[in-house]
Amino acid sequence: MNKEKSRYKITFEYDGSNFAGMQVQPHQRTVELVLTNAINKIAKKPQPPIALIASGRTDAKVHALGQVAHFDLPFSIKPEALLKALNSSLPLDVLIKSVELVSPDFHARYNAHHKRYRYRVSQGEFVDPFKRNYTGHFKYPLDVARMQQAGRDLVGEHDFTSFVASGSHVKSNVRTIYEVSVNRDEQRDEIVMEFSGSGFLYNQVRIMVAVLLEIGTGQRAVDDIPRILAGKDRQLARWTAPANGLYLVSVDYDDD
Amino acid sequence: MNKEKSRYKITFEYDGSNFAGMQVQPHQRTVELVLTNAINKIAKKPQPPIALIASGRTDAKVHALGQVAHFDLPFSIKPEALLKALNSSLPLDVLIKSVELVSPDFHARYNAHHKRYRYRVSQGEFVDPFKRNYTGHFKYPLDVARMQQAGRDLVGEHDFTSFVASGSHVKSNVRTIYEVSVNRDEQRDEIVMEFSGSGFLYNQVRIMVAVLLEIGTGQRAVDDIPRILAGKDRQLARWTAPANGLYLVSVDYDDD
Numbered sequence: 001m002n003k004e005k006s007r008y009k010i011t012f013e014y015d016g017s018n019f020a021g022m023q024v025q026p027h028q029r030t031v032e033l034v035l036t037n038a039i040n041k042i043a044k045k046p047q048p049p050i051a052l053i054a055s056g057r058t059d060a061k062v063h064a065l066g067q068v069a070h071f072d073l074p075f076s077i078k079p080e081a082l083l084k085a086l087n088s089s090l091p092l093d094v095l096i097k098s099v100e101l102v103s104p105d106f107h108a109r110y111n112a113h114h115k116r117y118r119y120r121v122s123q124g125e126f127v128d129p130f131k132r133n134y135t136g137h138f139k140y141p142l143d144v145a146r147m148q149q150a151g152r153d154l155v156g157e158h159d160f161t162s163f164v165a166s167g168s169h170v171k172s173n174v175r176t177i178y179e180v181s182v183n184r185d186e187q188r189d190e191i192v193m194e195f196s197g198s199g200f201l202y203n204q205v206r207i208m209v210a211v212l213l214e215i216g217t218g219q220r221a222v223d224d225i226p227r228i229l230a231g232k233d234r235q236l237a238r239w240t241a242p243a244n245g246l247y248l249v250s251v252d253y254d255d256d
Numbered sequence: 257m258n259k260e261k262s263r264y265k266i267t268f269e270y271d272g273s274n275f276a277g278m279q280v281q282p283h284q285r286t287v288e289l290v291l292t293n294a295i296n297k298i299a300k301k302p303q304p305p306i307a308l309i310a311s312g313r314t315d316a317k318v319h320a321l322g323q324v325a326h327f328d329l330p331f332s333i334k335p336e337a338l339l340k341a342l343n344s345s346l347p348l349d350v351l352i353k354s355v356e357l358v359s360p361d362f363h364a365r366y367n368a369h370h371k372r373y374r375y376r377v378s379q380g381e382f383v384d385p386f387k388r389n390y391t392g393h394f395k396y397p398l399d400v401a402r403m404q405q406a407g408r409d410l411v412g413e414h415d416f417t418s419f420v421a422s423g424s425h426v427k428s429n430v431r432t433i434y435e436v437s438v439n440r441d442e443q444r445d446e447i448v449m450e451f452s453g454s455g456f457l458y459n460q461v462r463i464m465v466a467v468l469l470e471i472g473t474g475q476r477a478v479d480d481i482p483r484i485l486a487g488k489d490r491q492l493a494r495w496t497a498p499a500n501g502l503y504l505v506s507v508d509y510d511d512d
Contacts, residue, residue, distance in 0.1 A: 015385040063386075087381075092388040125343075129271040130319075130390070132348040 006076045009068060009102045010035075010086070015093040016063040017133040017244070023057045031058075031094060035069070038089040042082070043073055050074075055112045055251040059203075061243035063134070065118075066097070066250040070108040076101075106253075114178070114196065114252035117205045120245045121191040121213070135190060136209070136245030142191055142216035144184050150215045151180035151193070153225035154208060161232040163211075165203035165240070173232075175199055182212065191216075194249070209241040262332040265324060265358045266291075266342070271349040272319040273389040273500070279313045287314075287350060291325070294345040298338070299329055306330075311368045311507040312455075317499035319390070321374075322353070322506040326364040332357075362509075370434070370508035371455060375465045376501045377447040391446060392465070392501030398447055398472035400440050406471045407436035407449070409481035410464060417488040419467075421459035421496070431455055438468065447472075450505070465497035 012035070020028035024036070032052055040049045054069040077085075079099040086096045122128060122135035123142070131137070154177050161173040177197040185192050193212060195205055211228065214220035228236045268291070276284035280292070288308055296305045310325040333341075335355040342352045378384060378391035379398070387393070410433050417429040433453040441448050449468060451461055467484065470476035484492045 013385055015388070092383055093385045095382055095385050126351055127348055129269055129349045129351050132271070134386070 004076065005072045005074060005104065007070055007072050007102050007104050007106055008079070008082060009070050009100045009106060009108065010096055011066055011068050011098045012094060012096045013065045014063060014067065014095070015133075016058065016061050018093060019060065021058055021060045021062065022054055022064075022067070031064075031067075034091055034094055035086075038086050039071055039073075041089055042085050043075075046074055053108050055108045055115070056199075058246075058248055059243050061133070062246045062248065063244075064248040067248050068108050068112070068251040068253075070102065070106055072104075108251075111253050112251050113198065113254060115199060116194065116196040116249040116252075117200065118247040118249050119193045119195075119205065119209045119241065120185075120188075120247070121193070121209075121241075122245075123189060123191070133244050136242045138191075138213055140217045142213065143218065144182055144191065144216070146218070146222045147182040147191075147193070147212045147216040150212060150222050150225055151182050153223070153229075154180050154195075158229050159232060160201055160204055160229070162228045162234055162236050163204045163207045164201040164234065165207070166234050168202040170201065173201060175201060175204070180208075203240055206241045206243065206246060207237050207239075209245075210239045211237050213241065214238070260332065261328045261330060261360065263326055263328050263358050263360050263362055264335070264338060265326050265356045265362060265364065266352055267322055267324050267354045268350060268352045269321045270319060270323065270351070271389075272314065272317050274349060275316065277314055277316045277318065278310055278320075278323070287320075287323075290347055290350055291342075294342050295327055295329075297345055298341050299331075302330055309364050311364045311371070314502075314504055315459075315499050317389070318502045318504065319500075320504040323504050324364050324368070324507040324509075326358065326362055328360075364507075367509050368507045369454065369510060370452065372450060372452040372505040372508075373456065373461045374503040374505050375449045375451075375461065375497065376441075376444075376503070377449070377465075377469070377497075378501075379445060379447070389500050392498045394447075394469055396473045398469065399474065400438055400447065400472070402474070402478045403438040403447075403449070403468045403472045406468060406478050406481055407438050409479070409485075410436050410451075414485050415488060416457055416460055416485070418484045418490055418492050419460045419463045420457040420490065421463070422490055424458035426457065429457060431457060431460070436464075459496055462497045462499065462502060463493050463495075465501075466495045467493050469497065470494070 014031050022031045024032045036052050052069050052071045083096050083099040120135040122131045122137050127137040157176045159174050179196045181194045183192050270287050278287045280288045292308050308325050308327045339355040376391040378387045378393050383393040413432045415430050435452045437450045439448050
């Protein structure tokens with residue numbers, strides 16, 4: 001039986017607070033699980049079930065504003081109708097923002113060539129109850145100019161071995177960062193960092209954030225990043241910023 | 257034994273999402289419960305336990321930015337030290353914003369003479385995952401000018417029998433509203449309503465919000481409120497806006 005297949009690209013956001021991350025894990029509520037359930041329900045539960053391929057993983061508690069995935073349906077449906085059907089079926093902490101019919105060659109992971117992450121830091125002695133799930137809280141005063149200066153040392157092609165969680169096993173730890181920004185959001189009283197790059201290693205953004213925070217307080221020298229990069233040793237970067245301040249903002253593809 | 261007692265007034269905020277409301281209820285996580293636990297822990301668990309008197313109840317899922325309560329300690333402690341001790345002991349969804357040592361005559365409920373509530377409405381076809389717990393979602397377009405005009409009919413001293421949840425048994429349903437405002441928050445793409453008054457009946461704000469929303473869509477006449485008030489019949493106001501968009505903003509006292 002040779003059924004016609006249609007490949008769809010979806011762009012979606014989620015509040016990661018109540019998810020054990022993006023990827024399916026046994027007995028855990030994950031974004032992939034609720035999306036796969038919604039898609040298979042709309043497709044009338046085919047066997048084998050339809051699988052979802054995301055641009056990459058996000059950890060438990062991490063949020064997304066523009067995560068991307070693809071999947072194949074054994075029939076064709078208008079993107080707007082699919083968007084409506086999915087959003088009507090999904091729990092309220094995931095929202096499909098757009099649906100596109102794409103070429104069968106499109107691959108959400110392999111074709112992604114550029115990702116952007118944001119990290120929100122709230123300040124003050126105690127964390128604001130309304131921000132506890134949406135920012136990393138850091139009570140010490142931060143010098144944004146120092147963090148901006150240090151952020152420039154992350155830009156470019158580097159071996160990020162010092163910035164990858166132990167336990168990660170990838171062929172190469174070389175990645176390219178295109179842009180790092182650090183700004184004070186006066187209205188929200190937050191420090192916001194953004195990172196765009198070719199791709200990121202496991203926990204890389206959260207480790208870079210932690211180093212920039214230590215530089216922002218003056219605990220760490222403003223020119224410490226070249227030394228950390230050169231050392232290729234996870235111990236040099238020390239801690240990892242909490243997951244709940246991290247947002248996957250967007251994933252870019254060649255056709256965008 | 258005649259111990260010295262010190263009365264403290266606390267002003268606090270909470271994210272109501274994971275609370276079954278303000279007031280203690282058997283087997284439920286309430287704001288009063290976690291506050292009472294923290295206070296009694298600091299006071300080394302006296303018998304009988306120290307009780308907390310709040311300005312009033314809030315329902316499950318309702319938030320507060322400036323709720324007020326009082327309690328007595330069998331000893332004296334500096335307000336700043338008490339604030340720090342309480343915040344260190346409380347769960348992250350409640351935050352004490354200020355602590356004041358007050359006269360033994362101060363009463364958080366009886367002396368409150370003015371309360372302000374805010375209601376946030378998010379728009380669009382589907383609810384934003386990050387707003388699902390923090391706004392009431394209403395997808396139909398709203399005419400803010402109509403809502404503003406109608407809101408003026410709520411101001412003043414009225415019998416609010418048509419705006420009280422059935423099941424409420426108070427001596428009088430007469431209350432005074434000082435101010436009603438309706439504004440579009442362009443940046444957040446929300447409609448924000450504020451109500452200040454001498455006090456509010458059970459569900460009164462949420463029922464007033466629901467009526468203003470119906471007026472905003474044009475379903476209900478812009479001058480319908482005087483008719484609803486005069487009718488003294490809960491059926492005239494129909495529905496109740498969801499709890500998660502409601503915030504107790506502040507409670508004022510004579511000494512403020």
